[in-house]
Amino acid sequence: YYTTLTSLCDNSTFRWTIKHSFSKKTLAKPGVKNIVLVDGVRTPFLQSGTTYADLMPHDLARAALQGLLNRTGLPKDAVDYIVYGTVIQEVKTSNVAREAALGAGFSDKTPAHTVTMACISSNQAMTTAVGLIAAGQCDAVVAGGVEFMSDVPIRHSRKMRKTMLSLNKAKTLGARLSLLGSIRLAHLSPELPAVAEFSTAETMGHSADRLAAAFGVSRLEQDEFALRSHTLAKKAQDGGMLSDVISFKVPGRDIVSKDNGIRPATMEQLAKLKPAFIKPHGTVTAANSSFLTDGASAVLIMSEEKALAMGYKPKAYLRDFVYVSQDPKDQLLLGPTYATPKVLEKSGLTLNDIDVFEFHEAFAGQIMANLKAMESDWFAQTYMGRKTKVGAPPMEKFNTWGGSLSLGHPFAATGCRLVTTVAHRLQKEGGQYGLVAACAAGGQGHAMVIEAYPQ
């Protein structure tokens, strides 16, 4: 099916027909500013510990920002504000937005701040931008996200930190020596950051495995979905669909221009893997989970007026969006289920109106569980206070260029990838509405409706 679709898109006759397929109403609302996505780019997403290993997070973010400048030809002083998302913070660059912007050569008069909201951090960056523009405070905002898992802050133990801080204050040699003498071997064991909920101390993979089990998602279903993601990503990569990816000359290394985590395997190979979190009977494996990734993304968001005034041809309108949150223990990764019906209602749309779905694939099991939850009247009634189910997206419209499982998932960079991909797919496939949905740690979720910009 995908092949036919892609080939159809190259066909000029089809192009002509899609121009006229905008039969549906526009989602513009009176009194609400039209806000547009001018363009979006990202660095190649690489498995952590590979080519980016020696960089720092702001280096990656800088690459994405420079890429955006190159792609759009935007004057460096035309940007009113920069918002960046990040999850695992490098302590030296806690406002990574500012460090990256300065390094990327943006005007030092352009303020920048960093937001964090787990895997929807760059969604938050984008909606912050939307808010700034809608409120009339800015006209052009760059939003983005960066995640760098090749290096994470590993800390001394609390006791050791306490001793070291006291050491700073100790005035006499005797006081210093006695503090040094208080150090025990156990104090030297480091604290590592974990991809775990602070509130429940459960790692996300563990929660995903339980979620999959709760919805009766089998190992086979998960492996099939993972394989689908890799297969589609490969096809998209080979077919040149992933045009948001920029080439990046990594200092001291080669030029990188492709995501390196796409690995279509066979079902037999996938079946061989042992469960990674719940052992020995769990179903979530390394292959059906998203992997630790380094990467950065950036988008240029403007008011429609400003974009047109600057001569841009916007790619899409950013319309309604919602944030949701629920039980971080048992519904940690069900954000899309909760967010989708809410944002559709807000836009006055139904699931059938949506032409393009881009959901963040944290785990194959998580996606399948969400799809099952969305298909269940019982779940909608019992847990969401809704009369009926919203329905599951049809697979032929769903993540057809791969997803986080295959392309990679640099936590805070994924949101911009999703939105840019929706815009690109709408253009390629000729749809009018797209839907982005994602889950995030903390039991939160997000969804946004995107409308294609008339060609």
Add this chain to the structure above:
Amino acid sequence: MASVRLLVTRSGCTALKAITGHGQRSLSVSSAVLARTHVSYEVKDNVAVVRINDPTSKVNTLGRHMQAELVEVINEIWGNSAVKSAVLISSKPGSFIAGADLNMFQACKTAEEVSYLLQAGQKMFEQIEKSPIPFVAAINGSCLGGGLEFAIACQYRIATKSKKTILGTPEVMLGLLPGAGGTQRLPKMVGLPAAFDMMLTGRNIKADKAKKMGLVHQLVEPLGPGLKSAEERTIEYLEEVAVDFAKGLTGKKVTVEKKKGLMQKVQDFVMGLPPVRKQIYKTVHNKVMKQSKGLYPAPLKIIECVQTGIEKGNAAGYLSESENFGKLAMTSVSRALIGLFYGQVACKKNHFGQPEREVKKLAVLGAGLMGAGIAQVTIDKGVATILKDTTEEGLARGQQQVYKGLNDKTKKKSLTTFERDRIMSLLSGQLDYRGFENADMVIEAVFEDLSIKHKVVKEVEAVIPPHCIFATNTSALPIKDIAAASKRPEKLIGMHYFSPVDKMQLLEIITTSKTSKDTTASAVAVGLKQGKVIIVVGDGPGFYTTRCLAPMLAEAVRALQEGVGPKKLDSLTTGFGFPVGAATLADEVGIDVAAHVAEDLGKAFGTRFGGGNVEVLKMMVQKGFKGRKSGKGCYVYGAKSKEKKVNSGAEDILKSFKLTAPPAVSADEDIQYRLVSRFVNEAVLCLQEGILPDPVQGDIGAVFGLGFPPCLGGPFRFVDSYGADKLVQKMKHFEEAYGNQFTPCQLLLDHAKDSSKRFHK
């Protein structure tokens, strides 16, 4: 003591025959026709899934019916050549098998009869242990007593990591022992020290601990909601996992034996040495004797059974187990403990119906030990609570107490720090009456002074809504006197908590003649939510508990004046079965409180409450010997050494009040009975006067609130088992020496005259 039923088989022989008949395939015809109600099974991929569900109860118990059906089903499975393995699972959320029906033992007349039942159970489990196909026990919820013995007879155990999943052998708490192979299998499974710990304490073991101990092989995470409710889906999932493991066992993909670590190997080696084992038996025996004072026979029998099994082999072990169980079942201690168990169950129910409004917001006045304790157990159950004090200092102390109480739970891992924070967020510490306009119940725990209580009643009634209940936490002031200041006495009730509130299980609720039934229902509902065991008694000075304790403490003071030292007094009382000695108890309660109560109740009840001189207590208070809280009472506290030192200042006071001990009533046993008989007589008088509604609540109140010896089952059961006539005789003997403090009350005299009269059937 969540649930305590032990395994028994239907009636020995038939059950046995049926079981030993496995391998013959002709058995299934008649049983297949009969519809089963408790046990069902289906075969999935050559795995027989046996589901247990007692339709008549919230928990599964191995009663006659269940037993019979299990035997049938297991035989059918053994007779079915297509079945290669089996999974045993409960369809009930929260209960695997909570044990066997206690009534069966109680129906037995002789020890032999009980032993016979036990032997049948032992053999049944032995059959399962030696089953030709592997059995997997899939455990979700309580797996106790006979349920655990069933599970450990299976080849493999999988348990959910749910909070409700607990494993244990609580038999010892009923004066019994694990009688269906438990004393034989557990030591082999978890090692001698851990097995002793389990069986001698009866403690509940959570799933992850059970895994570490080697009691279960695998853990299954409880699931959240999916396409079915969390509970339903978790059981389904447990079954799916268990079926997989059952298949794995058949296909030899799963091995039962886990690899032993070095420590384990060393321990096994050491335990293999007879002198080492001998030393362990001896150490455990001594420890039990020290803690139980020899008053509880069950722990000693448990040691004996384990020792016999290990040293003389299985056959001797099983025999020892069944025989000793039979003997224990006939002891008064076991009857007393079982009586307490049933009493406790009865006192965990609301007999006053559903209250009109649920208490969703509670306010506690006074952030002292009591107030903060009440606040802690309330927020712990998710009820928003205001903690109000008059000073910032007092409030901070109270809030810290609540925090510490919860934080200690995080250290024990029964609570996560996040859960602790969530619970703490329900507490609002304040100095004013803000928010009282939305309170559904106010519990005051201010200083025990009538005029202060009156002031508080008036202040609070001015700010609370009309439906709000006003509960007063007092240990002795009559509620009607406090209610005299109230404009709405029907909404006023007494709630007497015991310190420390988060540890003591009892709540004594006191109703006046004006208290409405709905107010009572609401107070009971709140108490139950707080996890309390509740007795509801009538109003009067000292209500029930304080009133029983006061004469005993008066007698204790007299004994002290007569020259019995605090240590001697403590050893006499603990030797009788009180968990805390009388002198220590006085220090714990507070000498000032004791003086206060003694004086108040002395005024109310006259010379019957005499004995020791109240001035002794008053003098101690004057000198600052207020008990543990002030660092000095009968003893000196605060020193780090384990040995408690007698407070020489208190000794001096006692010397100045010295009395001569009448030799006829001053032998050790006399002193014990002087103390106990005054307690018991007052309890019986409370029943006679209608302060107490029934003997059950009297026993529960005395044991759970005052530490009356559990092995005696409470004052009323004690009268029944000891004999009212014998007790009256003793009291008359004491009466001759001391006067009316020992005059038996009418109801006690009635029971003494007619031996067929008993408080408990």
